[in-house]
Amino acid sequence: MNAQTPVRLAAVGEAPSEPVGAPALPRPTRPAHVIRSDAEALDVAGHLAEEFAKGASERDRTRRPPAAELDLFSQSGLWSINVPKAYGGPEVSYVTLAEVIARISAADPSLGQIPQNHLGVVAAIRTVSDHRQKQLLFGEVLRGARFGNAFSEFGSKRAAEFETRFTDEGDHVVVTGRKFYATGALLAHLVPIVALDDEGRAFYAIAERDARGLTVIDDWSGFGQRSTGSGTVILDQVRVPKTHLVPGYLGYARPTADGAIFQIIQAAVDAGIARAALADTIAFLRTRSRPWVDSGLDRASDDPYVVHAIGDLSLRLHAAEALLEKAGLAVDRAVADATAETVADAQIAVAEAKVLTTEVALDASSKLFELAGARSTLAEHNLDRHWRNARTHTLHDPVRWKYKILGDYALNGVKPPLHAWS
Template structure:
């Protein structure tokens, strides 16, 4: 029996106990024609998602209608190769699209991250038959969730979840946390190790017997990412859906950097929206300080300087994100030790700046907008909560170390799924 269990016992506006995963789409998803269309679609969706973002954050309503629109729009197949019927668009465009969506609602932007990363991994490690099968599902509108990370292990790369081989299928056993998107997915890729300790993606049906999603994500930020605990009690996965993740790190590939650039894009989106909200609030609601002698808060020279500083930092972060996308495209086209390292370094630099400007913009919002901006009716604190939560995924102190060690000593970045 597949159960999504609410952590707060049928709390209003939450997914209730006993409800299975979402219905699969009845029609194939749209296939994007080019990069320009992808960005137009992202902007159109962002306008829709922005309207209810504060309410979803406040109530915890899961964004199922929004995800249906998002995954049917063509953006969830953006990196399916042209050889398999997809648009095969650039990672530069993919990062821009995620930033646009994340400005409207970073929870929705983050839900797509693991799906897009899995699509990239399949392209790297799967044989042609498996690519044909799985990419076909993606083009049909199927959403991949995520059951990767585990709590309680010594390191993020340590996994207790394992599978048992039964010739034509495997059964998966274990427990996962931080399972972003699993609650509202159609298929759930599970990181599980074989008898040799090698990680695989075991892609299970969301409603498979033995797969239980517990709706217990209680973070103060990124509240509607449909994250939580996944319990795996002998979940059957056909061999056709068993993807050899470990092969992606046998030789140089951009897989880790692809996961990372999407994280950076989410943070860039948060920063963009926080700065826009700051400007709008200062222009329309804030009062000038009594010592300024001014009639409008927006004429305060100290406010003007800080907004200028944040604008420059945001543009710098977006430029590095763009540069990282170009480096990724080069590494995907011709992966070798040098091109992959260049992509990793470019993404690390983007991750540093997008993290810093997201935290800076969401904090400065209140300083410039004033006490009134903290009122619950505005829910502007969601930007800071989202930034503070999401930027914890990959510590930027290690990104500084990666970039510095390469610049000083010529040492290439470590090669794993978080780099």
């Protein structure tokens, strides 16, 4: 197997009989657009969301990797929105970045999730890289290169433990290991690999997607987030130049906003799923649902119990969105001035947003069927994708531990731990 082996996609519900490596995509032939303001970022996201929504259900049905959509997405300039102004980027606020992800995710949460690690790695480069490395890697991003990820490992005891290592060979390092949940790697141009040095420190070794020995297998079989391509990455003595070796561990050796940035993007994806589920519930109630036999009403949308439930969901979605905005402001403060206090404030604000976005995404996508009725379960509508996406995506960071972080901070003044899940 190698990165050039033709891809074979599994049908819905079918796992590939043999792992197959997927070919790398070419780099863009022209530089990506560079967005110049927060307002432009939101406007572009709105237009793209309208386009992405058109094929979202069918992509979910068929597990089709969104290659053309990702090209449109990254060439739009939205994948470079947190590149610092000093390096030619827009450096929009994290309030705006979270709203961009929420808008895209309301249209197609797989497309909303795919850039999560890309944007997180961009933030990490800002935190830990030297000037020369920032110039090099930010330049790649501004030209339209997409980072994937090869972070998590299937067999490790805990999520933050890694067996993948690299050896030093002069101007290169050589990486060997196996990764899973590699969202974005399938359609990336560059693949950041979390690998340990001989001291056990975690680096991002950013390899070319078509590097010799790097194989991406499209074997993601999760029932939700089907078109994220979150499969397996096999690393067989992959050579990475030291210019592309980013000391990621430094982002957690002291208080920085890096973990909160990874997390706020996750919360934004869930907010988008909740928006879509609630919007589809309302549309179905208005156009397809029948009132209950004992109601004496002509329209399901006039049922007082339905009206109450929609009001409750709308309220909780708006509360989650308000906390997401508050979290973005806290992240902006921590990026501008990273202290133990500003970073803890950002982590707590993001944890609050993550709790509510998780809960409302799950509730809205489940209540959809209770309120809209039996016909809403028909396969032709594919409305179950909202719950499948919510249930799958919210498993990334269990809210039971967010409650623990929030309670320990409020009760005992214990600051959250410093890692990518906090």
